[in-house]
Amino acid sequence: MYKKIYIAVDESEFSKQALAVATKMAQIFNSTLCIAHCISDDDSSSQEAGRGVLENAKANINGITVETKLLIADEQYGLNGISLAIAESATEWKADLLVVGTSNRKGLDRFFSGSVAEELVKKVDCSIMLVRIN
Template structure:
């Protein structure tokens, strides 16, 4: 069913859990997996940290065709910029499933801080799996 699964990660527990779920789905469907990470500035130190995050994630995955992407996001656009960059990258890669970790915030906390996952739902047409930690 799914041939190309895309996941954007950070270093949160939500992302680690979502990566585990995405990996399991990719193994079941024998799909390609693209792991992406966003950085705010395109400096050498930022790139190095971003690449380390991707390599650390990639190291825990066996027997899958894996691609990694480092996405540079302009800080001035906040969550909208991050979600737009992820959406554009997933569309360019022709993903048919986007897996996103989410914190499941509620109430005023969600109202004021928003959610990259919530923004992605508005911007992408492929299937989206939101992964929450209970």
């Protein structure tokens, strides 16, 4: 059903759980998994840190094809820049499913801080699976 599963990761617990779900889905459907990480500064230290996040995410995945992508977000757009970079990359990669970890923020916390996951729902044309932390 899903041949290309895309997941954007950071170092949060939400992201770790979403990666576990995406990996399981890729194993079930014999899919290719693309792990992306978004940085806002295009300097060498940010790129090195970003590659470290991707390598850590990929380290324990076996038995499936895994690609990684380091994305550069336009810092001036904040969360919208991150979601736009992820959405464009997932579309370019022709993802069938986008897996995103999300928090359970409600009320004013959600209103003021926003959500990359919420923005992605508006921006991508593929199926989206939101994974909430237990």
